[in-house]
Amino acid sequence: MMQNQSDPIIRLQGLCKSFGDMRAVDAVSLEIQRGEFFALVGPSGCGKTTLLRMLAGFETPDAGQILIDGRNMTNVAANKRPINMVFQSYAVFPHMNVAENIAYGLKIAGLARDEIQSRVEEALTLVKLAGQQLKKPDQLSGGQRQRVALARALVMRPQVLLLDEPLSALDAKLREAMQLELVHLQKTVGITFLIVTHDQSEALSMADRIAVMQDGAVRQVAGPKALYETPNCRFVADFIGKINLFEAMAAPAGKPGRIRISSILFGDQELDGNARGSVTLAVRPEKIHISHHRAAQDGLISIAGMIMDISYFGGYSNIFIDIGTGHPLMASITNFHPDGANAFSRGDPIWCSWRDTDTLLLTD
Amino acid sequence: MKRFAKLTRRAPSGLLDYHRRWPLRLVMVATLIFLYAPVVALMAFSFNDSKRNIVWHGFTLKYYEKLFANTELMQAFANSLTIAFFSTLISVLLGTLAAIALWRFKFPGQRLYEGVMAMPIVIPEICMGIAMMAFMARTGWPQDLIWPLNLGAIMIAHVAFSFPFAAIVIRARLESFNRQLADAARDLGASEFHVFRDILFPHLSPALLAGGLLAFTLSLDDFVITFFTSGPNSVTFPVKIYSMVRFSVTPEVNAASTILIAMTIGLTAIGLRLHYRSQFQETAK
Numbered sequence: 166m167m168q169n170q171s172d173p174i175i176r177l178q179g180l181c182k183s184f185g186d187m188r189a190v191d192a193v194s195l196e197i198q199r200g201e202f203f204a205l206v207g208p209s210g211c212g213k214t215t216l217l218r219m220l221a222g223f224e225t226p227d228a229g230q231i232l233i234d235g236r237n238m239t240n241v242a243a244n245k246r247p248i249n250m251v252f253q254s255y256a257v258f259p260h261m262n263v264a265e266n267i268a269y270g271l272k273i274a275g276l277a278r279d280e281i282q283s284r285v286e287e288a289l290t291l292v293k294l295a296g297q298q299l300k301k302p303d304q305l306s307g308g309q310r311q312r313v314a315l316a317r318a319l320v321m322r323p324q325v326l327l328l329d330e331p332l333s334a335l336d337a338k339l340r341e342a343m344q345l346e347l348v349h350l351q352k353t354v355g356i357t358f359l360i361v362t363h364d365q366s367e368a369l370s371m372a373d374r375i376a377v378m379q380d381g382a383v384r385q386v387a388g389p390k391a392l393y394e395t396p397n398c399r400f401v402a403d404f405i406g407k408i409n410l411f412e413a414m415a416a417p418a419g420k421p422g423r424i425r426i427s428s429i430l431f432g433d434q435e436l437d438g439n440a441r442g443s444v445t446l447a448v449r450p451e452k453i454h455i456s457h458h459r460a461a462q463d464g465l466i467s468i469a470g471m472i473m474d475i476s477y478f479g480g481y482s483n484i485f486i487d488i489g490t491g492h493p494l495m496a497s498i499t500n501f502h503p504d505g506a507n508a509f510s511r512g513d514p515i516w517c518s519w520r521d522t523d524t525l526l527l528t529d
Numbered sequence: 530m531k532r533f534a535k536l537t538r539r540a541p542s543g544l545l546d547y548h549r550r551w552p553l554r555l556v557m558v559a560t561l562i563f564l565y566a567p568v569v570a571l572m573a574f575s576f577n578d579s580k581r582n583i584v585w586h587g588f589t590l591k592y593y594e595k596l597f598a599n600t601e602l603m604q605a606f607a608n609s610l611t612i613a614f615f616s617t618l619i620s621v622l623l624g625t626l627a628a629i630a631l632w633r634f635k636f637p638g639q640r641l642y643e644g645v646m647a648m649p650i651v652i653p654e655i656c657m658g659i660a661m662m663a664f665m666a667r668t669g670w671p672q673d674l675i676w677p678l679n680l681g682a683i684m685i686a687h688v689a690f691s692f693p694f695a696a697i698v699i700r701a702r703l704e705s706f707n708r709q710l711a712d713a714a715r716d717l718g719a720s721e722f723h724v725f726r727d728i729l730f731p732h733l734s735p736a737l738l739a740g741g742l743l744a745f746t747l748s749l750d751d752f753v754i755t756f757f758t759s760g761p762n763s764v765t766f767p768v769k770i771y772s773m774v775r776f777s778v779t780p781e782v783n784a785a786s787t788i789l790i791a792m793t794i795g796l797t798a799i800g801l802r803l804h805y806r807s808q809f810q811e812t813a814k
């Protein structure tokens with residue numbers, strides 16, 4: 166059966182999985198497009214790994230369907246799926262050398278010897294392990310072992326490559342380099358990558374689209390920028406990046422599509438939106454401008470406060486401001502000038518302001 | 530490394546270095562003498578050029594020559610090796626199956642089964658021997674089969690007490706198995722058979738060898754249980770030595786014992802070495 170190239174490569178419909186009383190995955194429906202770098206993120210225990218294991222065929226869903234390339238794979242065994250996986254522990258076979266590891270799947274598939282040879286060599290070059298084929302896994306570094314795991318999966322030319330927390334065991338520097346390399350690799354081979362990670366910044370920097378999961382359900386699916394700039398609920402806003410949240414009341418503002426927000430912190434303010442009643446306002450730390458004097462400009466929301474703490478990170482500083490709510494407001498300032506952050510110090514009375522258009526209105 | 534060891538030896542003794550204080554060293558040496566002097570004497574006198582085991586008369590190998598010329602003893606030795614070979618094979622097979630079943634599946638009564646499986650290790654050998662004898666008599670196990678089938682009863686008894694040892698060694702090795710390896714193989718298209726042959730078996734092989742050597746040694750030098758299950762035509766090496774001792778403890782008996790001790794120590798050492806090496810290999814990663 167020929168599949169239309171614009172059809173999704175993976176389509177999940179109402180997928181459920183429980184372990185005992187715990188609903189690990191709760192009615193998840195999701196579509197992943199061909200050639201996409203897709204990320205599943207969420208805090209630990211949100212069901213993302215269970216979802217991945219169901220896709221790989223290691224868990225059987227209680228309900229729902231898994232369609233891969235238009236074919237129903239819900240009850241197909243793991244070894245019969247056109248999908249391969251890179252495991253968190255890499256799971257490189259310790260008694261086989263690099264080349265044997267990579268060739269394993271091809272041997273099982275019964276390919277001819279010279280075909281295996283050429284594909285293994287191709288894969289080794291792809292993951293930059295050429296010349297290492299005779300090494301045993303215990304002679305390799307963590308990063309190299311991961312490359313073996315990658316090559317071993319890619320050499321099968323799967324329709325989808327699953328990656329379960331692939332970078333969590335690497336140190337910070339290597340992780341950053343590997344993130345970039347994985348993105349380049351994905352563009353080179355053109356295979357759909359589905360990565361599971363608890364690290365939202367990793368997902369933001371690598372993926373074309375991201376699904377945020379909480380308690381077994383998908384809360385939002387969007388591109389990195391949309392997810393960061395326009396989260397659809399408190400959970401996503403809070404999980405992706407850093408954010409300041411305020412409670413407020415919303416009422417109609419007379420004009421259609423505009424509402425009047427009242428808050429004890431900054432009085433009344435008109436914003437775009439249709440929400441009514443209790444709402445949450447959110448603003449990202451880097452959108453906040455701080456100054457010693459109140460900025461006199463239209464369309465700004467301003468709060469007075471006092472600096473509680475300054476965390477210096479080299480390129481930027483995070484400033485925590487007591488605004489009398491119990492939750493300090495966080496503002497990020499770049500240290501463009503070497504003594505930029507020194508213009509402020511603990512205990513300074515300060516004005517925080519941001520454009521009203523940078524205010525996110527969350528109702529959920 | 531060697532130079533380093535020397536340096537540390539010369540360092541002043543620390544608070545917990547008990548083994549470096551002379552009273553404790555004395556106790557240790559005395560204990561070793563008490564335990565092993567008889568064995569060493571037995572081995573030494575197997576080379577003694579005298580009929581009696583009292584005075585040293587000079588070195589000879591003639592009792593070893595006599596030993597190899599003794600057809601009854603050689604037959605007993607062949608019996609022992611045959612029994613050990615087959616009971617080891619069956620023990621390792623059963624031990625592997627039991628260990629994998631306990632590791633892989635969860636079933637009601639699992640803990641109970643695990644405990645019961647290890648029972649032959651703690652049951653007094655004499656009871657085990659009598660039970661085996663009663664069992665064989667009651668079931669009417671044929672006594673007059675041709676060699677090596679006449680050894681069947683002893684083999685069954687040996688499997689019964691040596692398979693738990695094999696199972697325990699193999700079970701310990703399974704604990705260090707990374708289950709993601711099996712998942713990874715399945716993910717690459719491997720069937721359950723492939724997973725066993727290509728992934729699980731190579732991981733288990735040191736334990737299979739170690740468990741096998743252990744079972745072999747246990748079978749080779751078992752006396753009590755064998756004594757109760759052997760007939761006049763199925764005498765093993767230890768049982769034969771026992772019957773020789775009943776007449777007198779000749780240097781020939783010493784020589785036979787020495788061979789048995791050497792084989793047992795050698796095989797146990799190899800077995801334990803493989804077992805520990807396989808465990809350390811995993812923890813090192």
